[in-house]
Structure formats: C-alpha cells, structure tokens
Amino acid sequence: MPDGRLETEGLRKDYPGTVALDGVSVAFEAGKVSALIGKNGAGKSTLVKILAGAVRPTSGSVRLNGRTLQLRSPREALAQGIAAVHQELSLIPDLTVGENILLGRLPKRGHLNLFVAPASRRWVHGRDARATTNDTDGHRRDARATGLIIDWKGAFDRAAAILSELGLSLDVRAKVSRLSIAQQQIVEIAKAMSYAPRVLMLDEPTSALAANEVDRLFELIRSLARRGVILVYISHRLHELSRIADSVTALRDGRVSGTMPIGEATPKAIVQLMFGDDVAAGRPGAAPSGRATVLEVRGLSYRDILKDISLALMEGEILGIAGMLGSGRTELLMSIFGAMRASGGEILVDGRVVRRPTPGRMKRLGLGLAPESRKTQGIVPLMSIRDNGCLAGLAKIAKHGVIWKARQRRVVEGNVRELQIRTPGIERAITSLSGGNQQKVVIGNWLNTRPRVMMFDEPTRGIDVQAKGQIFDIIRGLSRQGIACLFVSSELEELLEVCHRVIILRDGRIAETHSTEGLSLQRLFEGCMGA
Amino acid sequence: MTMVIIAGEIDLSVGSAVAFAGCLTGYLIEAGWPAWSAVIAALAFGAATGAFTGVMRAKFNVPSFITSLALLTGLSGAAFKLTGGYPLTDFPEGFAFLGSGVVLRMPLGDGELTLMFPVVVLACVFVATFLLMNYTTFGRSVYAVGGNAEAARLCGISVGGVRIAVLAITGALAALAGVLLASRMSSGSPEVGRGWELDIIAAVIVGGTSLSGGAGRVWGTLVGVIFIGVIVNGMRLLDVQEDGQRIARGVIILLAVVLSKVQQD
Numbered sequence: 001m002p003d004g005r006l007e008t009e010g011l012r013k014d015y016p017g018t019v020a021l022d023g024v025s026v027a028f029e030a031g032k033v034s035a036l037i038g039k040n041g042a043g044k045s046t047l048v049k050i051l052a053g054a055v056r057p058t059s060g061s062v063r064l065n066g067r068t069l070q071l072r073s074p075r076e077a078l079a080q081g082i083a084a085v086h087q088e089l090s091l092i093p094d095l096t097v098g099e100n101i102l103l104g105r106l107p108k109r110g111h112l113n114l115f116v117a118p119a120s121r122r123w124v125h126g127r128d129a130r131a132t133t134n135d136t137d138g139h140r141r142d143a144r145a146t147g148l149i150i151d152w153k154g155a156f157d158r159a160a161a162i163l164s165e166l167g168l169s170l171d172v173r174a175k176v177s178r179l180s181i182a183q184q185q186i187v188e189i190a191k192a193m194s195y196a197p198r199v200l201m202l203d204e205p206t207s208a209l210a211a212n213e214v215d216r217l218f219e220l221i222r223s224l225a226r227r228g229v230i231l232v233y234i235s236h237r238l239h240e241l242s243r244i245a246d247s248v249t250a251l252r253d254g255r256v257s258g259t260m261p262i263g264e265a266t267p268k269a270i271v272q273l274m275f276g277d278d279v280a281a282g283r284p285g286a287a288p289s290g291r292a293t294v295l296e297v298r299g300l301s302y303r304d305i306l307k308d309i310s311l312a313l314m315e316g317e318i319l320g321i322a323g324m325l326g327s328g329r330t331e332l333l334m335s336i337f338g339a340m341r342a343s344g345g346e347i348l349v350d351g352r353v354v355r356r357p358t359p360g361r362m363k364r365l366g367l368g369l370a371p372e373s374r375k376t377q378g379i380v381p382l383m384s385i386r387d388n389g390c391l392a393g394l395a396k397i398a399k400h401g402v403i404w405k406a407r408q409r410r411v412v413e414g415n416v417r418e419l420q421i422r423t424p425g426i427e428r429a430i431t432s433l434s435g436g437n438q439q440k441v442v443i444g445n446w447l448n449t450r451p452r453v454m455m456f457d458e459p460t461r462g463i464d465v466q467a468k469g470q471i472f473d474i475i476r477g478l479s480r481q482g483i484a485c486l487f488v489s490s491e492l493e494e495l496l497e498v499c500h501r502v503i504i505l506r507d508g509r510i511a512e513t514h515s516t517e518g519l520s521l522q523r524l525f526e527g528c529m530g531a
Numbered sequence: 532m533t534m535v536i537i538a539g540e541i542d543l544s545v546g547s548a549v550a551f552a553g554c555l556t557g558y559l560i561e562a563g564w565p566a567w568s569a570v571i572a573a574l575a576f577g578a579a580t581g582a583f584t585g586v587m588r589a590k591f592n593v594p595s596f597i598t599s600l601a602l603l604t605g606l607s608g609a610a611f612k613l614t615g616g617y618p619l620t621d622f623p624e625g626f627a628f629l630g631s632g633v634v635l636r637m638p639l640g641d642g643e644l645t646l647m648f649p650v651v652v653l654a655c656v657f658v659a660t661f662l663l664m665n666y667t668t669f670g671r672s673v674y675a676v677g678g679n680a681e682a683a684r685l686c687g688i689s690v691g692g693v694r695i696a697v698l699a700i701t702g703a704l705a706a707l708a709g710v711l712l713a714s715r716m717s718s719g720s721p722e723v724g725r726g727w728e729l730d731i732i733a734a735v736i737v738g739g740t741s742l743s744g745g746a747g748r749v750w751g752t753l754v755g756v757i758f759i760g761v762i763v764n765g766m767r768l769l770d771v772q773e774d775g776q777r778i779a780r781g782v783i784i785l786l787a788v789v790l791s792k793v794q795q796d
Binding site: 337339358359360361362363364369371376377378379380381382383387391392394395398401402403404405445 | 666667668669671672674675678679681682683684685686687688689741745746
C-alpha cells in the first residue's frame with residue numbers, strides 16, 4: 001500500500017465580514033477514510049473548496065506527500081491528484097455514462113495535421129491525458145487535441161475499463177438520465193477516479209441514497225481506501241461514520257476542534273466536538289396557552305418525502321421545524337402553502353378544510369411564506385425595493401386594481417422603518433441591498449398582507465449576525481401580536497433561541513416533538529440524527 | 532408586444548394576426564354582417580388566438596414561441612383560405628373612417644394639420660398600456676412574472692393568468708391593427724403584415740425592453756417605433772431601395788441594443 005499524506009497548515013480564508021477558516025491544520029492519511037464533520041458554517045465546505053482548487057486561501061499551505069501544492073483552479077487540483085465529488089451532481093443527463101466519465105477528454109482519432117505522427121489511440125489515461133507529445137518539428141501539442149473525430153469505441157472501452165477497475169458494472173452507453181441517483185453517484189465517483197487521483201473528497205454522498213445503495217457506495221469507498229487513495233468523507237449522518245470512517249475530524253467556527261479515532265467517537269463525543277459546551281441561548285419561554293388554533297395539518301404526505309404529518313399551530317405560537325437536509329422541511333412548508341401539491345392529507349385554517357390549496361388562496365386565508373431561496377424564490381431582482389415590498393400585498397394596496405404610488409410608498413417606507421431595512425431609498429434596486437436587508441424586504445412584503453400565520457424557510461441563511469438578531473426580533477414581535485409562526489432552520493441553536501416548540505422531521509415523519517424549555521442542543525441534534 | 536416581452540413571453544403571430552383580422556372583417560361584412568359587429572368579432576378572435584397561446588403556455592407548458600410560430604403560419608393560411616387569395620374590398624362607406632377618418636383639422640401656416648383616427652387609436656393604446664403597466668396590480672404582476680415567475684407564484688400571483696392575459700391583449704391589439712389597416716387600404720388582404728412581427732419585436736427591443744423579461748418601458752417602445760419609422764421614412768425619401776433599407780434596419784437594431792448594453796455597464 002503506497003503511503004501518502006495530505007496536510008494543510010494554517011489555512012485561513014477571509015470573506016468580507018467573516019472568517020471562514022481560521023488557521024486549519026489537518027492531515028489525512030492514505031488508505032484511510034477520514035470523516036470531516038461540523039455544523040453548517042463551520043468551514044467544511046470552504047476547506048473542501050480550497051483543496052479542490054475552487055477557492056484560494058488567504059494564507060496557509062497545502063502539502064501532498066511533503067510537497068507544497070499550488071491549487072489555483074479545479075483543473076490544477078486534478079492535475080495534482082486531488083478530486084472532489086460534490087453534493088450536487090454535475091453530470092449531464094442527456095449524455096451517456098461513458099461521455100460523462102470522460103467529459104472534455106474524449107479520445108479522438110483521424111489526424112489531419114502534418115506535425116503529429118498518426119497514432120490511432122493517442123490517448124492516455126488520467127492525469128497523463130494532459131501530457132504532451134513531441135512531434136517531428138519539435139512543437140509540443142496537446143495529445144487530446146490531435147484527433148478530429150471522436151473515437152467512440154475507444155471512449156466506451158476506456159470508460160468501461162475505468163468502471164471495471166473500480167469493480168463496477170454499468171452500461172457505459174446508457175443515458176445518465178435513466179440511472180438511479182445511486183448509479184449517478186457512482187458515475188460521479190468513476191469520473192473523479194478516471195483522473196487517477198491520490199485524494200478523493202466526497203461531500204455528503206449519501207444524502208440522496210436508500211439504505212442498500214449506501215451499502216454499495218461504502219463498499220466502493222472501502223475498496224478505494226485499500227488501494228491507497230486518501231479519502232475525505234463529509235457527512236452529517238453520524239450513525240454512518242462508525243461504518244465507514246477510520247477517524248473523525250471536527251471543525252467548529254473555522255478551527256479544528258478535535259480529531260479522534262472512530263472507536264472513541266461516540267455520539268456524545270461527536271456532539272461535544274461539533275458544538276463545544278452547550279451555549280445556553282436565551283429560551284423564549286413557554287408557549288402562549290389557551291389560544292385558538294389557526295392552522296392545522298392532518299395526515300399530510302408529499303410524494304415519498306413527507307409521510308403522515310399532523311400538527312397544530314396556535315395564535316402567537318412559534319413552532320420550529322428541525323431536521324437534516326432532505327428531511328422534507330421545505331416540502332412541508334411548500335405543501336402547506338399550496339406551492340407544492342400534497343399527495344394526501346388535509347390542511348385546515350380556522351378549523352375549516354382548505355380545498356385545493358394554492359399560494360393565492362392561502363394568501364387570502366392569511367398565510368405567508370418567506371421562501372428558502374431568497375434569490376430564486378423570494379425577490380424579483382430587476383425590481384425596486386418598493387415594488388418587491390408589495391408583491392404579495394398588491395391587492396391590499398390597490399383599490400379596484402389601481403395602485404396609488406403614494407400609498408405604495410407609504411406602506412413600504414413603513415416596512416423600512418419597522419424592520420430597520422438599511423437603504424438610501426426605496427426606489428433603489430432590491431439587489432443593491434445586503435442579503436439580510438433583502439430578507440427583511442421579503443418579510444415586509446408578506447407583513448403587508450396582514451398574515452395570521454407566517455412561515456419562514458431558512459430566513460437567516462447567508463446573512464450577517466446583526467441581521468439575524470433583527471430577524472429573530474421580528475419573529476418574536478409577530479408572535480406577540482398573535483401571529484403564528486413556522487420556522488425552519490438548519491441552525492439548531494436558532495430554533496432553541498426563537499421557538500416555543502420544535503418538531504423534528506426524520507425520514508419524512510415527525511419523529512419527535514419538544515418544548516424548547518429545558519431542551520438541550522445535544523438532545524435536539526441527536527434527535528435530528530436519529531442517534 | 533411590450534407587455535408580452537416584459538412578461539417573459541413572445542408572440543410571433545402578430546403579423547399574420549394583422550392580415551387575418553383584416554380578412555375576417557372583410558369576409559364577415561361580405562357575408563352581410565354590420566361593419567361594427569364584424570370589427571368586434573375580429574378583435575374577439577384576435578384575443579382568442581392570443582389567449583390560446585397563453586393557455587398552451589400556462590396549462591401545457593408549451594413555449595409561446597412555438598405556439599405563436601404555429602399560429603404565424605396557421606393564421607396566414609387561414610387568411611388565404613378565407614379570401615381565396617384575393618383581397619376583399621366590399622366595405623361599406625363608414626368603414627373607411629377607421630383607417631383614414633379625420634378627427635381634427637387645424638390650420639397651420641399655409642397648410643393644415645389633420646389628426647387621423649388611427650393616430651388617435653395609437654395614442655389611446657399607448658396611454659392605456661402605460662397606465663395599465665404602471666398603475667394597476669395587473670401591470671406590476673406582469674413585471675413580477677417576467678422578472679421571477681417562481682417568486683411571483685409564491686407571492687400568490689396567478690402566473691398562468693397573467694400569461695394568458697398579456698397574450699390575449701396583444702392578440703386583440705394585433706387584430707385592431709389589422710382592422711385599421713384593412714379600412715385604410717379599403718381591402719382585407721392576406722398579404723399584409725408579413726414580417727411585421729420582427730419589426731415589432733425590434734421596436735420593443737430598441738425601446739429598451741429586455742428580451743429575457745422583467746424590464747422595459749411602454750414609452751421606450753413608442754420611442755423605438757418612432758425611431759425605426761423615422762429611419763425607414765427617411766431612407767425612402769432618400770430613395771434608398773428596399774434591400775438597402777433592410778440592411779440599414781438590421782444594423783440599426785443591433786447598434787441600438789449594443790449601445791444600451793454598453794451604457795448599462
């Protein structure tokens with residue numbers, strides 16, 4: 001087994017306003033699967049991006065087998081033997097498995113030029129594909145560029161060889177769009193392995209896989225490790241780690257908070273590494289009692305993502321929804337709002353069943369939703385703050401369909417004051433605002449409809465600490481006015497800080513319900529993990 | 532058309548719709564309908580074809596580009612079918628007013644300035660569109676749908692409804708143009724309007740509307756129409772041949788858009 005070592009020393013990455021990595025020194029060894037854990041924003045993805053050449057560090061160095069690497073682009077990282085499989089698959093669905101594996105490096109034949117000696121398969125595997133050939137005139141030419149026509153047979157043979165080397169069997173001529181997610185995941189890995197990397201990083205590879213598919217993937221990872229590849233495995237699923245990893249390294253706030261062999265990594269120890277000592281965030285106290293139920297969900301299901309969800313929400317109550325990525329949090333809010341069509345169950349507002357909910361209908365019944373993706377779902381980027389601030393509330397501002405601009409201005413200026421939106425004027429483009437202020441415009445937009453139930457999907461994603469605090473204050477303020485709130489967040493501390501009650505979604509079901517009073521972060525986290 | 536493009540859609544059928552509306556009016560009048568009801572029927576049919584494109588978009592997710600492309604040839608064929616290939620000229624007397632009626636005469640110097648009915652219609656349509664787009668919930672919804680359909684949907688705006696409505700309005704306006712043209716030429720000819728859709732889209736784009744939707748001004752389109760009109764007219768006065776005119780128009784459209792992009796950056 002060839003020995004090898006990927007080390008980082010004092011890696012630091014500054015972003016405007018935040019430090020993503022603050023002096024990270026870690027080492028990953030060949031032949032081992034090193035797990036990298038940490039909550040959102042701990043710096044895992046920044047570290048992976050730096051190693052994959054997608055992001056350049058502010059300072060610090062990366063060494064592979066003692067040699068310092070310059071990683072200025074993903075291409076360079078690949079050339080140095082570092083490959084990454086990212087969480088979102090990057091395959092082209094309408095191309096075949098073979099084409100995807102060899103994308104950009106398809107072997108060619110049919111030489112037209114005079115400089116390169118004809119060779120039917122001037123095609124070399126992996127890193128060497130970029131090797132150059134010396135031609136008779138002493139010109140150096142890229143071996144990949146020498147052919148005119150794609151050598152399909154050669155390409156499929158090559159792809160099949162890569163797959164069989166990995167001990168996999170897949171039809172290389174099949175279209176990727178016809179494969180299961182697990183198979184696509186395997187194609188991604190084969191694509192990465194076709195560069196014959198010495199380091200392979202896998203970011204949440206199991207998040208979309210079923211149990212038996214996970215088994216297959218783990219087998220593959222194990223066999224790669226046996227071949228001496230340095231494997232870095234990122235996962236949120238703690239119970240998987242004991243099956244696949246040899247050691248666990250945790251990041252917290254941009255620093256390494258600890259590394260331990262897998263034998264010592266009990267769930268308790270891992271949570272301790274990830275969160276440190278439980279910061280006793282202020283709890284909002286008991287939920288208001290004896291109030292009327294505004295929103296009720298009975299037996300709601302959505303495809304195979306949500307199963308039999310039932311919940312009730314009282315006036316002024318803030319209900320948090322916790323769960324891992326892909327547990328169905330967004331789908332729950334979207335189906336309640338009628339933006340996704342539930343496949344079963346019913347939704348009741350004020351005790352009355354809503355037939356065929358649509359966003360328009362739910363809006364009239366008093367529901368509002370600040371959606372997960374601000375950029376693609378929340379704002380209309382070409383519009384001004386004024387226009388964005390009264391998209392949902394247009395009907396409330398207009399009389400018989402006619403808008404009076406003065407009134408519109410008054411309403412949005414009211415939002416700007418109340419929600420402390422920082423802007424020189426409401427005629428500015430919405431895109432001129434910071435993320436936090438954009439989010440406040442989105443929230444204000446909904447408050448103008450005078451909602452009775454307000455749903456927030458990851459309202460604090462990508463916004464600064466101060467704006468976060470302000471958004472929490474806004475939510476608490478709504479609660480005091482008797483508006484019920486549903487609050488989804490990946491940041492479990494946020495849920496404890498803001499919500500009266502938390503439900504935990506796991507595998508599409510409500511696994512647990514807790515009052516936040518006396519609930520610890522560890523307990524909540526373990527609930528999400530199913531540990 | 533400005534509205535349609537702001538909503539992120541496109542209507543390629545307007546040229547044929549102009550021809551068809553003129554022919555339909557002529558056909559119905561020949562069939563003995565009173566002129567006013569023939570005109571209304573033509574407008575209603577225009578709105579219906581537009582709405583059809585909208586429904587295909589909203590319900591079946593067929594791009595408006597495709598449906599209106601089909602309508603472009605379909606309506607043109609239908610116009611020929613209706614007329615047998617020859618212009619219909621059997622219009623009653625009052626009908627000419629629509630295309631060439633004089634609303635107002637003003638002495639000006641040694642000549643006089645006349646205000647023709649189609650100009651009045653043009654002005655009314657522009658003002659109405661301007662008010663609709665800027666001062667009504669509908670207008671703002673059009674911008675929202677064109678700018679970010681998903682955000683608009685999540686704000687409870689009926690995205691499909693907006694798409695159907697803008698296409699129906701454009702269809703009706705194309706029919707109106709067809710009726711006015713038929714009246715002016717006192718014939719309903721299947722040959723008119725050919726290639727107009729591209730001139731119209733060009734005027735909208737020159738007027739600063741984004742082809743990807745979400746941004747644009749009604750006044751900008753008026754400027755675009757006048758701009759292109761003035762240049763075409765000027766070239767005619769300068770005796771530039773039709774082929775030369777076309778080349779010049781192409782160059783101008785490209786230059787106008789390049790200039791506005793450069794200005795933005």
